[in-house]
Structure formats: C-alpha cells, structure tokens
Amino acid sequence: MPAMQKSGFQAKTDLAELVQVLTWFDNFIQSSLPELTYMQCQTLLAEGFTNAVRHAHKHRASDTPIDIEVQLWNQQVEIRIWDYGQPFDLIQKMKNMPTKIDPDSVGGRGLKLLEQMAEHLSYFRTEDDRNCLLITKLIPSTPDLKI
Template identity: 50%
Template sequence: MPGSQKFRLQVRSDLRALDQVLSWFDQFDESPIPNTTWMECKTALAEGMTNAIRHAHKDRSSDSPVEIELTLFPELLEIRIWDCGPGFDIDGWLADEQPPLDNEDLEHGRGLLMMQKLVDRLSYDRTADRRNCLLMVKHFPPQ
C-alpha cells in the first residue's frame, strides 16, 4: 500500500525476548503517531507476544520462532504476531460472556480483553503455512 512501511523481527519463544521485541518496536516511534496510541500498541504487542510464548508455545521448544511484523501507514498501524501453536477461536472466546469459575479463571484471558480494548481490530487466524497470526490494528488521527 502506498505510504506504508513494513518491518519484521523473529525471536525465540522465550519471555526474555520480550525486552528485545519492545526495544525493536520503540525504534519506529515516529512523531506523527500520538504518544497515547504508541503506548497502547506497545502494551498490546507485549501482551500478544507474552500470550504466544506462554500459551501457543507452552508445549514447544524455546527455539520455536515467534515472528513480529509492524506495518506503519499514515493513519494506522498494524501489528502481526505469528506463532506455531494449535490455535483457538478468539472470536468465540471474546463473545463468551460466562463469568469466571474460580480465581485461576480470573487471570486467564484478561490479556485478550485488554488487547481488544487497546486496539481497533483484533483477530487470530490460522494461515496457509499452518501458523497462527494475531492481527492488531490501531487507527490514529492524521497529523
């Protein structure tokens, strides 16, 4: 798409890689993007990355790759996170309005709800190469 810039990073499935991912993301913090928008996206990225490692890759080697892609447009940004896990129905989970059953369930899924509130579009789909792609889209006003 005209006016877009795309950047990619691949890291190991290890929570210690989160600092590397966030530092990588920060290098693209550009003045046309409002600071609040940037921080919301950075928070959503951290949560998405953590979920990929803790949940999608919980039974996989730490050598399993997690790939992150950032696409910057003049009025929006897209973050994609690919994992190699079994996948799940994010739309069904987010639509389920069942109350948590116990304290453990209170912790489970709060990150998804937070990501949903921080971004304008959230999806998680299986790709043709048998990976999963978490897509987060955030719009911001033109500067």
Template identity: 40%
Template sequence: MNKKIHLKVNTDIDATTEILSWFEQINQPPLPDQKIWWKCQTLLMEGFANIVEHAHKDLPVETPIELEVVRLIEHIEIRIWCLGLAFDLEKQLQITPELIDNFLERGRGLKIMSSIADELTYLPTDDHRYCLFCKIKY
C-alpha cells in the same frame, strides 16, 4: 509514511525487552498522541505474551515467533505469527469476563487487546501457522 519492520525471536517471555527495543523504530518520527503509542506497545506485548503462554506453551523454547509491524499514514498493523494450535478468538472473547468484573491476575490479555485494537484477528495462514493481527488507528 509507510514503514515496515520484522523480527524473529524464540518462544521466550524474556524476549520482551528485545521486542520493545526493536519496536521503537516504528515510532520515528514519534506519533503525535502518546496514548496511541502506549496502546500499540500494550497490543504488542499482550499479543506476544499470549503466544508464549498459550499457543506455544507445549513447544520448545527454540520455536520461532515472528513479528511484523507496519506503520501507515492512518494506522499501525501488528502481526505475530506462531505455530500454535487452532484457537477461536471470538469464542474466547465471549466467554472471558469483562475487564470491569475480572480481577484475576491472568486471563485478561485478550479482553485488553480487543478493547484497544480497532481490529483483532487470529487466523490460519497458508504455511500452517497462525497470525495474530492487531490494527490501531490514529
């Protein structure tokens, strides 16, 4: 099974309801393991929130964020493109406290994502954007 969906939204944290509704398409037929589906939803929402709150924090709300999800036979890939600044994901993961020691209300999103995803990157693209990429196997 190969299925791909695409969505473009504004830099608005209130778009999460629309994104989750759109994302439901990829779970047809439903994944056999509900925990994998919850992990995928968490990756998508944490990734989107990080783009809004960090990468796009100084950009107008009209700034687009593009999302793409691909469901393949053995895994799901999530891509979120943004116009944010350069960011060293690996360095940030190294300096962020471990989840077990991190009782802050904010700042845990990347650690949560790295603990769930089988692959997590944030890389520049040829069109001068950045792509947050998550892959989860099932």
C-alpha cells in the same frame, strides 16, 4: 496501497525476549506516533507476544520462532504476530469471556485488554500452518503530543 513503513522481527519462545521485541519496536517507530497511541501499541504488542509464548507455544521448545511484523500507515498501525500453536477461535473465546474480568484472576485480562485497545483483532490460520494475530490500532487525526 503499500505500507508507509514496515519492519519485521523474529523472537524465540521466551518471555525474556520481550525486552528485545519492545526495543526493536521503539527503534522502528522512532517517535512517529502520538504518545498515547505509542503506549497503547507497545501494550498491544507486549500482550500479543506474551500470549504467543504462554499459550500458543506453551508446550514448544524455546527456540521455536515467533515472527512479528509492524506496518505503520498514515492512519493506522498494524501488528502481526505469527505462532506455531494449535488453531484457536479468538472470536468464540472472546464471546465466552465474562464482561468483567476479576482483577485477582490469573488469566483472561490480556484478551480483554487487546479487545478494548485495538480497533480490530483477528486470529487466523495461515497456509504455512501458523496462526497470525492481527491487531489494528488507529492513529487519531488530531494527535496528542508526540514522544
């Protein structure tokens, strides 16, 4: 079954690009989601993008592209973020993380946030030697107010 709506965006490896990423997302979604789901998807996208910049592309040039795709289905949103970093075992990393994250710690909160907000998370190597972070967020059947 094809996606109800689909859009892609390419950003540079630069945290300043987050503004353009979120603007693109806002323009694409155009009040299609309940407010809470929309805010959670924004947060998931921002976390995924900043993780790609800070970790996957830590030693890469700022012009290294990060590709993003959002698919809006009737019952879920799928966010895909592709990076050129080293392969990474997300499941193992999540298993090794403490159950509670110290709020004063420098890192580690982003992955926990992704895990708590998303219905599904995966990070896999693609045939073109990139990694893809796939985030799935369900759209509630009894939505709250739309934005």
